[in-house]
Amino acid sequence: xxxxxxxxxxxxxxxxxxxxxxxxxxxxxxxxxxxxxxxxxxxxxxxxxxxxxxxxxxxxxxxxxxxxxxxxxxxxxxxxxxxxxxxxxxxxxxxxxxxxxxxxxxxxxxxxxxxxxxxxxxxxxxxxxxxxxxxxxxxxxxxxxxxxxxxxxxxxxxxxxxxxxxxxxxxxxxxxxxxxxxxxxxxxxxxxxxxxxxxxxxxxxxxxxx
Numbered sequence: 001x002x003x004x005x006x007x008x009x010x011x012x013x014x015x016x017x018x019x020x021x022x023x024x025x026x027x028x029x030x031x032x033x034x035x036x037x038x039x040x041x042x043x044x045x046x047x048x049x050x051x052x053x054x055x056x057x058x059x060x061x062x063x064x065x066x067x068x069x070x071x072x073x074x075x076x077x078x079x080x081x082x083x084x085x086x087x088x089x090x091x092x093x094x095x096x097x098x099x100x101x102x103x104x105x106x107x108x109x110x111x112x113x114x115x116x117x118x119x120x121x122x123x124x125x126x127x128x129x130x131x132x133x134x135x136x137x138x139x140x141x142x143x144x145x146x147x148x149x150x151x152x153x154x155x156x157x158x159x160x161x162x163x164x165x166x167x168x169x170x171x172x173x174x175x176x177x178x179x180x181x182x183x184x185x186x187x188x189x190x191x192x193x194x195x196x197x198x199x200x201x202x203x204x205x206x207x208x209x210x
Contacts, residue, residue, distance in 0.1 A: 009078060010043035010071040014115070018199065019049045022114065022145055025196055025204045029141045032056040034109035037100075037135070039128065040064075040116035041088060044072030048079045058084070060104060062091035093120075093127040100135060108135050114145045117181070118163075121172040125181060129188040133209060142190065142207040145198070148178040156201040178205065 030036060034057050041047050041061035051059040061072050072088040091098050100108075111132050117125045132142050147159045155163075159175060166173040182192045185207050196204040 007078070008067075008070040008074040010045075010068070012043045012045060015043065015045040015049075018114075018145075018202065019046055021199050022046070022204065023050060023053050025143070025145075025198075026050065026054070026112070029110060029143065029206070030054055030057055031109050034058075035060055035104060035107035036110045036112055037104070037108055038062060039091065039093060039111060039113040040120075041072055042068055042115075044068070044075040044088070046114055047072060047088075048075045048081055048085070051081055051085050052079065055084070058086065058107065060086055060089065060108075062089035064090065064092035064095075066090075093124050093131065096127065096131055097134070098131055105135055108140065110141045110143065111136065112143050112145075116146070117144065118146055118166060118175050119170075119173050122176070125176060126184055129184050129190060133188050133190065136209055138209050140208070141193075142185075144181070144205045144207075146202055147175050148181070148203050148205070149175050150178045159201050178203070181205070 036057055037060045038047055039062055041063045044061055047059050047061040063069050063072065069088045069090065076082055076085050089099055113128060117128070136142060147162060149155050149159070163175040166175070178195070185192060189209050190207040191210050192205065193208050194206040196206070198204055
């Protein structure tokens with residue numbers, strides 16, 4: 001029988017390295033008294049960090065993996081955020097409609113997706129844009145963070161090696177071409193507003209609905 005007091009927190013080292021730089025980007029877009037939906041929240045370390053950095057909002061985590069949702073709940077408990085931060089949603093981008101209540105939908109002002117699209121099939125990127133447009137308006141944002149390949153800009157050796165290792169692990173994974181992602185965004189009524197250079201050869205990409 002599982003010990004209900006067991007600490008199920010997972011630690012993803014990349015989170016500690018990138019959370020402050022991502023928070024700096026988010027600070028330019030987050031509005032008070034709103035809700036931000038995070039897709040594929042993983043361990044939950046980003047979620048609790050952003051909830052503490054931005055106390056005036058609600059940070060709504062989500063993840064399709066049960067072990068990740070257990071970790072998220074453990075992090076929320078560890079950081080004593082249960083009074084503010086809701087439990088993670090069991091959300092798989094490809095299973096639609098997403099399990100978003102009308103109350104959550106009315107509060108959403110932004111959607112954030114960190115390090116997902118290169119470790120999931122391309123169909124997940126398509127689903128992300130196709131469904132996100134149902135919960136946002138022109139004043140809201142969709143922000144992607146992670147490594148990308150860009151036309152006319154040389155890809156770093158570390159990202160090329162990373163891309164190769166991902167494809168060896170799963171042929172459906174791999175770094176996405178930013179131009180391909182932008183085309184999917186445009187097809188779903190989004191405009192590519194900004195590309196922000198981030199540490200360690202990553203990018204933050206900001207989209208808004210037209």
